[in-house]
Amino acid sequence: ICTITVSRALRTPEAVSKETLARIKAAVEATGFIADLHAGSMRSGSSKIIATVVPTLQSSIAGDTIEGLTSVLQPQGFQIMLTASQYDMLKEEQIVRDALRWRPAAVVLCGVTHTQATLEMIQRSGVPLAEVWGETDSPRDLVVAVANRSAAYRMTQSMVSWGYKKIAFIHLPSKDNDRVMARIDGYMRAMREAGIEVTPEMTFEAGNTHGAGAEAVVKLKERVPHLDAVFCSNDVLALGALTECLRRGWRVPEELAVAGIDDLEFSSMLVPSLTTIKTNRYEAGRRAAELILGRLAGKTGAAISETMGFEIVRRASA
Numbered sequence: 001i002c003t004i005t006v007s008r009a010l011r012t013p014e015a016v017s018k019e020t021l022a023r024i025k026a027a028v029e030a031t032g033f034i035a036d037l038h039a040g041s042m043r044s045g046s047s048k049i050i051a052t053v054v055p056t057l058q059s060s061i062a063g064d065t066i067e068g069l070t071s072v073l074q075p076q077g078f079q080i081m082l083t084a085s086q087y088d089m090l091k092e093e094q095i096v097r098d099a100l101r102w103r104p105a106a107v108v109l110c111g112v113t114h115t116q117a118t119l120e121m122i123q124r125s126g127v128p129l130a131e132v133w134g135e136t137d138s139p140r141d142l143v144v145a146v147a148n149r150s151a152a153y154r155m156t157q158s159m160v161s162w163g164y165k166k167i168a169f170i171h172l173p174s175k176d177n178d179r180v181m182a183r184i185d186g187y188m189r190a191m192r193e194a195g196i197e198v199t200p201e202m203t204f205e206a207g208n209t210h211g212a213g214a215e216a217v218v219k220l221k222e223r224v225p226h227l228d229a230v231f232c233s234n235d236v237l238a239l240g241a242l243t244e245c246l247r248r249g250w251r252v253p254e255e256l257a258v259a260g261i262d263d264l265e266f267s268s269m270l271v272p273s274l275t276t277i278k279t280n281r282y283e284a285g286r287r288a289a290e291l292i293l294g295r296l297a298g299k300t301g302a303a304i305s306e307t308m309g310f311e312i313v314r315r316a317s318a
Helices: 003-011 018-031 039-043 060-076 089-100 116-125 148-161 178-193 210-223 235-247 281-296
Strands: 049-054 079-084 106-110 129-133 142-146 167-171 203-205 229-232 257-259 276-279 304-308 310-313
Touching (some): 003 018, 049 060, 049 089, 060 281, 079 089, 106 116, 106 281, 142 148, 142 281, 148 167, 148 178, 148 276, 148 310, 167 178, 167 210, 167 235, 203 210, 210 229, 210 235, 229 235, 235 257, 281 304
Parallel strands (some): 049 106, 106 129, 129 142, 142 304, 167 203, 229 257
């Protein structure tokens, strides 16, 4: 198959026969080849795209990090290409494959767990990879983490010190989500150190919606005797749990305390206001952008891992 036919197939697949297209796709899969849609701009060194993949755009968590990235990158002429993976690593892989065809200056991914194909594609491309939110002691390139494990550990520890004993944990699906796994681990460690047994009934996996948080707190109340607190792995779940308690007439925090993580904008405005953890998502984005610019400028070639600080914000709900 000649070069012109391959080029035509990659840009306008309907212009070649199905048999030829199948052969070309097989070769592309086997070699990991990525078509260059911006070859001219790459030759002139003018690529200004930062390909960014986040799990979801349904909350302000991603928005804060994107704002941080943009605050540093936009003044330097870079633009964010933003897509959501819906917590699906295979979807993230396809997004990265498509994004690399535009020859971005760098790639930003959330967490440190990705498919091997995703990592290999980025490595072959030679562009910087910045991973935000997830923690690791062995960075591949640039990592700016949120202190997921430590934050969950400290909040659980604090809730125990405030007098709560039967503390259940509501969390997002943990499959392929290193941030959630770290938060579960922090909670479990603090409970063990406090000498409090965590039975299987005390943890609940829920979707990332207010409704899921509401459903979770009702089921936990039914299955955990003497439950006196729920700790949620984010404020979206905590909002659902808190509002469901109020809807059912369960006094918060007298009958059931509620706490979350993230300190989203609404958290301080709830009645009662939500006890939570302030994570520096904006700063994580801003710092990741600084590291990307440094890498593009050739200032360092070493892998870097940094972790943002956090603050426990005790309000009326716990």
